[in-house]
Amino acid sequence: MSQRWDELLKRDHEVTEQVFAAIEAKLAAAEGPAPALVGLLVDYMHYVDHCHNQKEELHLFPRLEAKGMPRHGGPLGVMLQEHERAREILARLVPLATAYAAGNRGNLAELRSAFGEYASLCKDHFWKENDILYPMALRMLGDTEAAEVVAGIEAVEASLGAGTRERYYRIAAEIVGQAELRDLSYGLERDVLAAILNTLPVELSFIDHEDRVRYFSHEHGEKIFGRTRGAIGTAVQNCHPPKSLHLVSQILADFKAGRRDVAEFWIETGGRMVHIRYWPVRGDDGRYLGTLETVQDVTSIRALTGEQRLLSAA
Ligand SMILES: [Fe+2]
Ligand SMILES: [Fe+2]
The missing domain is CATH 1.20.120.520 (nmb1532 protein domain like)
Incomplete structure (x- = not known):
């Protein structure tokens, strides 16, 4: 086509x-x-x-x-x-x-x-x-x-x-x-890595050490929280409603100071239970590189009971 x-x-x-x-x-x-x-x-x-x-x-x-x-x-x-x-x-x-x-x-x-x-x-x-x-x-x-x-x-x-x-x-x-942009380990190509991230059952967003939005996954798919490419490069403080700003600032300050390793929230929206977590991302030398947000619809996970050991119908 x-x-x-x-x-x-x-x-x-x-x-x-x-x-x-x-x-x-x-x-x-x-x-x-x-x-x-x-x-x-x-x-x-x-x-x-x-x-x-x-x-x-x-x-x-x-x-x-x-x-x-x-x-x-x-x-x-x-x-x-x-x-x-x-x-x-x-x-x-x-x-x-x-x-x-x-x-x-x-x-x-x-x-x-x-x-x-x-x-x-x-x-x-x-x-x-x-x-x-x-x-x-x-x-x-x-x-x-x-x-x-x-x-x-x-x-x-x-x-x-x-x-x-x-x-x-x-x-x-x-x-x-x-330009030989630095390769990932084992020669994993960037396109493949991007596809892997877009396949995760978790939506990712990353802000750098200067609090600027640098990445989000699932750009072309349906997302729990809509994001547009226009957000890339903007300060994270501009992407949050004023009433939650103090919370964002607190989390980032804690991460930068090494006082906290995760900030976790869960909300019910549209009949779904959504789990939102923030993680400080640190380099091998411990340097703060930024913050990763993971957003996951955990409704079906919470509803699991018993066991599933056999392959279900496709
Ligand atoms: Fe143009
Ligand atoms: Fe254009």
Whole structure:
């Protein structure tokens, strides 16, 4: 089955975020990234501006405008302004990155700053589109218009040559591969680990040592407590109602001070018993790395009696 327009555009966002993570990791190192890696980044950034953004500007946004979403002001206006702002940053970033790729490693500090600005603008922009604009657009556009957006996406890609998306996704994979983000034990690939975490009968959320939301599992599945990707990067204090803030602060303070190893709650909601626990996550050296939240529907576990030793029907 062919993909929907929003799936195609979100996949672009996801691949681009992986590229950003790889480059950020290399830029953070004292010696900076290898020039060849930055050369690949220059190639890839062309895709974001000249392909991804064009798909939206030429084929998605005009259809939303035709459906009554104003071009100025409102979400559409914000998206267009951010595309423009990204172009302004790129006008500075691309020459810096091109010079670095050619061997001028003296501009590393400027490159770090310009790339940081670009990546943070794009990441913020992507979540606004994923979580706000695209869901609105899905409600506004009918089947015919949705199919036209898909055709438009394909046309923009074709205008840049055959197999454009595949070509740029290969560049992205090359960047991610070259960045050699640290492997997990036994060569477990990150995609597999992510799938394992999404298979657990427990929903996970993780906040880092600076109290910022960094991860949650089961993004595409049904969750006990809804989470959107927009939460990533925000302070955990902004994700909780004011009345429970003092509790969150108390737990985090206890974890950071090493006074507590778990904080446990259970609530009844929608006929289910939900078990919520918070765990301090510490590195091998005991350093506090952040806090893990586990949320589990334990209704059926609490109802277990006797034993089940034989395989039940599938
Ligand atoms: Fe956009
Ligand atoms: Fe986008």
